[in-house]
Amino acid sequence: MTATIAAPTARATASARPTRVATCYRFELVKLLSQWRVRILLAVCWIAPAALVAVVSTQNSLPADTVFGRWMGQSGWAGSLVVLSFAASWVLPFLTSLVAGDVFAVEDRLGTWRHLLVTVRSPGRIFAAKALASVTVVLGLVVGLAVSGTVGALLAVGDDPLVGLGGQLLPSAHAAALVSLAWACALVPVLAFAAVGLLGSVVCGRSPMGLAIPALLAFVLDIAQMLPLPLVVRVALPSYGFIAWRDLFTQPAASGPVVVSVVVGLAWAIVATVLAYVLFTRRDFTDPAYDGAGRRVITRTVAPLALLLGLSVAVLAAVVPASGSGIDGSKLETSLATAYGHLYRLQTRELHRPAVTERELRTSASCDKGGSLVEDRGAGSDWRCVVTWHISGAGAVGSAIYQLDVTPDGRYVADGDGPQEVNGFFQLRTPRGDEPNPLWQFDGSINLLSATTSRG
Incomplete structure (x- = not known):
């Protein structure tokens, strides 16, 4: 009799186990890739840079106002760096907005949270699957920009040595390694903006504001980088990684700015992701009137990120030997x-x-x-x-x-x-x-x- 009762209980317990993260991840990835805007973004990122760089590199008038723009007609590696410089200001944050900034909010607009929770039976696993799927798509977009821009420029101009920011000639193999490293460095601030997008999507609920948060943050930080801020404040911003790679091309090359930008970018990515996870797993999904965190957004999101910025500034002020603007x-x-x-x-x-x-x-x-x-x-x-x-x-x-x-x-x-x-x-x-x-x-x-x- 005991065995008869225990068997159905064990089967019921097994059937109630949460769905595996890998299964949820594949499901969320398919959902993202089925959206027409994501498909268009992937096609544009993998095709447009090649065509654009190939055309610009053969023109008499080159974008000399962009770093390495004046060398686009002499080395294909310069074209890839011009794409990186242009994309870092607006394109990359915009891409994270359209993907990570909407991955949670779309469920609120469609009213599908109850069905998803019944199927998966774990808010934590839902969060992990959605975060991993959105980051996968974002990385696919960035890799598309890098590969397309590089291949298009190399086919149009060739792989001649690149003139670095120290005036030195970088052989093709060395230039290829540095260009790859520059794109890899740019991935860190991309992850930071993607994490902020996830946080905005969780906090804003069905409101479309979640889509705008990474792009709005990028706009504010881009203006801040143009202002005469103290050096320690400048390098404590998550967007510093979009320009720190330039020091790899100086003579001698400087790795310090890259290391600092990677640490700062990862700190922002981790803190924003943890905040998003905590808010998501503590949410009351039985409330049909939920419309975002409301006034609690200041204490639960803005204040921790502001504290992170202040802590970063304090640490950098203690370890960085430069003072003021760093320019003398x-x-x-x-x-x-x-x-x-x-x-x-x-x-x-x-x-x-x-x-x-x-x-x-x-x-x-x-x-x-x-x-x-x-x-x-x-x-x-x-x-x-x-x-x-x-x-x-x-x-x-x-x-x-x-x-x-x-x-x-x-x-x-x-x-x-x-x-x-x-x-x-x-x-x-x-x-x-x-x-x-x-x-x-x-x-x-x-x-x-x-x-x-x-x-x-």
Whole structure:
């Protein structure tokens, strides 16, 4: 008799077990991929960058206002980085909004939570499945952008060496590795924005505001990156990872900004995901009138993220050796002199002159911001630098003047201001065709996290 009763009880217990996460994940992934907007996004991300970069790379007018844009006609690797720079500002946060920002809210709008809970029997597993499915789709979109942009640029231009932000020539294999690493670094802030999208989707319920939260956050942070914020605040923002990869292309390469951006981005992703999980698993699904967290959104979401930002700023202020904006005359002089020395050798080679080395050139720079009454620190378009070098075999010293526009994120554009025969605008005959003088205008970047030095 006991055995007869125990058998049905065991079967009932087994039948009541929650559905496996893997099964739920496949189900949620199929649901996402069946949506027409997701299919369109996948098609656009895997096709559009290749076509766009292939067309732009062959034009006479290149997007010189974008990092590596002026080199798109000379190396296909530059095209991939231009796609990354453009996508980081708007495209990637927008993609996370359309996927992660709606993955929970759609169930509220359709009223399907009861059916889903009856089937799965575990809110935690539902959350895990939806989070993993949305991240999978987002990663598929990012990989599509990277592969499409890279392949399109390489087919249109070729895999010639890439000119780095230190003026150095990066061989094709080295450039390929750095480009891949740059895209990998950008995945971390993407995960942070996706986590914020999940949090917004849980908090806002059926309201469409969840869709806008990652994009709105990206808009605010993009404006913040253009402001003269203290360095420790700038690098504590989750969007810093979208620009930190530039320091991989300087000479010498700097890994510090990348490491900091990865740690900050992962911290945001973990905290936002945990908040979303706690709110979701504690939700009362029996309430048919549920319409988001309402006033509790401030204490349950905004306050913890603000606390994370404040804690990040405090930790970075204690460990980062730089101060203020991180931009000063000494850093700028070192970076400019290094870039000029490399580009001078490139110009020499393209003019078919005898080769020289950086050691023979002994390039140096002297920079001033806004005259003697202004401190030589901070961003601005009023930097003026004089570069000097030793002319090989002539026993003389040459000099060239540059006007620099330095942005708050550490990037600068050097514009040649004479002499004309050195850094003026003229075309050089190269195996790829006529190219502008490499010393005329070029991009550079300084390591904001390096120690601020005083000049004697």
